[in-house]
Amino acid sequence: MQIALMKGKIHRASVTQADLHYEGSISIDRALMDAAGFLVNERVEIYNIDTGARFATYVIEAPQGSGMIGLNGAAARLAMIGDKVIIVAYASCEEVEARAFTPRVVLVDEENRILPS
Template sequence: MTEANLNYVGSITIDEDLMELADLLPNEKVQIVNNNNGARLETYVITGPRGSGVICLNGAAARLVQPGDNVIIIAYSMMTDEQARSYKPKVVILDAANKPAQVLGEEIHATIM
């Protein structure tokens, strides 16, 4: 988490490069899990400046994170059983500077961030 902006309507701002890498869309609903304090919340994505590394929680949810917190951003999809059996999620792991460190086709047990 690079920023928390309380004085904003809502949402999470994510670097456009990271959005594309993770297949996140503008206005897509996401769940945010804060690994530092256990908080969980839902919001929607807005596009941040490309290449900036920004991940900023906006609005009232900003009270649940601090810059430097490690968060997990989860997007869900509805699909048929058949689609779900062949679906491969995309897991993007970032380094401390919010640059892509690893892109996985699925979450591996005991993956360390």
């Protein structure tokens, strides 16, 4: 049996950009991607803390150290610049592996800089 687990998340990130006319996706600072274990083109769920909106898209890389969390395409209608979001990736694994797995949780400050854990 496959179990779906949270693989990694970025918690309470601030949306820094919204581009309705871009192809689609979420642009995430490379440093945040690496810390959360996200891959380019990986599906992520986004939970808007301010509005309650929940949606899925895929990850594209933003410049490392930029602090960028940019919603593109249709996703840009679901959050405004300054909204707080939680970005989560999930993975499937066998139950034995699931019991031993530890997800990566990345906490950030107001400027999307990684906080010490």
